[in-house]
Amino acid sequence: MSVRLIRLRSILAVSTLAMMLAAASSPAAGRCxxxxxxxxxxxxxWLVPPLTETYRRAxxxxxxxxxxxxxxxxxxxxxxxxxxxIRVAQIISxxxxxxxxxxxxxxxxxxxxTRTTLVPLxxxxxxxxxxLAAPFGYLALDLIPGIKDxxxxxxxxxxxxxxxxxxxxxxxxxxxxxxxxxxxxxGSLDPSxxxxxxxxxxxxxxxxxxxxxxxKVPAIDRALASVIADGLFAPGASVLHPPAQPFMTE
Numbered sequence: 001m002s003v004r005l006i007r008l009r010s011i012l013a014v015s016t017l018a019m020m021l022a023a024a025s026s027p028a029a030g031r032c033x034x035x036x037x038x039x040x041x042x043x044x045x046w047l048v049p050p051l052t053e054t055y056r057r058a059x060x061x062x063x064x065x066x067x068x069x070x071x072x073x074x075x076x077x078x079x080x081x082x083x084x085x086i087r088v089a090q091i092i093s094x095x096x097x098x099x100x101x102x103x104x105x106x107x108x109x110x111x112x113x114t115r116t117t118l119v120p121l122x123x124x125x126x127x128x129x130x131x132l133a134a135p136f137g138y139l140a141l142d143l144i145p146g147i148k149d150x151x152x153x154x155x156x157x158x159x160x161x162x163x164x165x166x167x168x169x170x171x172x173x174x175x176x177x178x179x180x181x182x183x184x185x186x187g188s189l190d191p192s193x194x195x196x197x198x199x200x201x202x203x204x205x206x207x208x209x210x211x212x213x214x215x216k217v218p219a220i221d222r223a224l225a226s227v228i229a230d231g232l233f234a235p236g237a238s239v240l241h242p243p244a245q246p247f248m249t250e
Contacts, residue, residue, distance in 0.1 A: 033213070035083040036072035037064040041137050043158035043179040047085060050232040051207070057223035060216065069137050073098075076210050084208040090143045092208055099214045101207040103224045105233060107178040108205035110140060113165065114172045114197035121198040124150075130171040135161050141174050144201050162189055176203065182235035 033055065038044065048064060055062040065081060075081040077096050084098075088108065092100050112127065121127055124146065133153040134141045141147060153170060155161040158179060165173045166189075180196065183189035207224065209217065227233060 032061040032063040033082040033209075033216075034063045034065050036067045036075065036081050036085050038069040038072060038085055038137065039066050040157060041069055041085075042135070043175070043182055044085070046178075046182050046185075046235045050227055051085070053232060054207070054220065054224045054227045057226060058216065058219040060220070069139065073208070076208060079210055079212065082210050082213055086205050087208045088140050088143065089204040089206060091139065092206060095208070097211040098208050099211055099217055101209070101217055101221045101224055103206075103221050103228070105205045105207070105224070106228065107181070107233070107235075108140075108176040108203045110144060110174060110200040110203050111177055111180065111196040112172045112174055112198040112200055113162075113180060113194055115165065115168075116193055116195050118171070118197055124198065124200060127172055127198070131169075132172045132174065133161050133164060133170040134174040138174060138176075140176070140203055143203070144174075158183070159188065162194065165194060166190075172197065174200065178235050185235050 035051075035055075037048065052062055052064075067075060067081070072081070072084050073087065073091070073095055076084045076098055079097070086105060086108075087095070087100075089100070092098065112121065112124075112132075114121075124144070127150070131153065132150055133155050135155050135158045137157070141152065152174070155164065158175065161170075161173050161175070162183060164170045177196070180189070184191050207220065209220075
């Protein structure tokens with residue numbers, strides 16, 4: 001065998017090894033994180049792009065797996081999925097075998113949306129006697145103190161809930177700030193007609209991963225902070241129109 005041929009094979013071997021190492025360090029080379037994407041969660045679909053970008057900046061790829069919102073956390077607890085979409089801190093505390101990313105995703109505080117013709121409420125007690133509604137998927141509703149004393153009409157999804165509010169079939173809708181802003185951004189809600197009338201409760205919200213992904217948390221946390229700083233977690237970031245009135249805070 002000639003020296004030239006040996007050198008050629010050596011060069012090819014080194015090149016092949018370099019390509020393999022580069023591929024192994026690429027997110028696409030390893031198994032992507034399998035993360036729940038909630039079925040029928042109308043109003044939360046805007047979360048997929050900024051969350052995908054968060055994982056990308058952390059050096060991870062993500063496979064979004066459509067599952068019902070109530071089933072998702074069980075699949076994360078069992079290890080069938082690597083992560084849940086997001087959860088509020090009060091629900092995360094009830095979950096087993098999971099870890100949360102420390103940085104909070106802003107804007108998921110609970111608010112009561114009413115028609116703007118209604119005088120703003122001072123407390124939840126002021127809503128007694130009103131016809132109230134919330135979508136089935138809004139699990140955070142059950143975390144609101146005293147909410148079980150109210151009769152809440154459960155709607156199929158957020159779109160139907162806002163439509164009933166606009167039509168006068170209900171007087172108030174429980175949701176979060178981000179969902180409200182998302183519907184404004186996509187042109188499905190008129191902020192001059194429907195607006196937050198009451199700040200209800202702080203809802204710290206975080207990315208949730210299975211316990212086996214604990215080692216990935218620091219990188220994802222840094223990536224999440226940078227994505228938030230870049231304004232990518234604003235619902236409809238590039239098309240959002242400001243609401244008719246500023247949001248209330250605690």
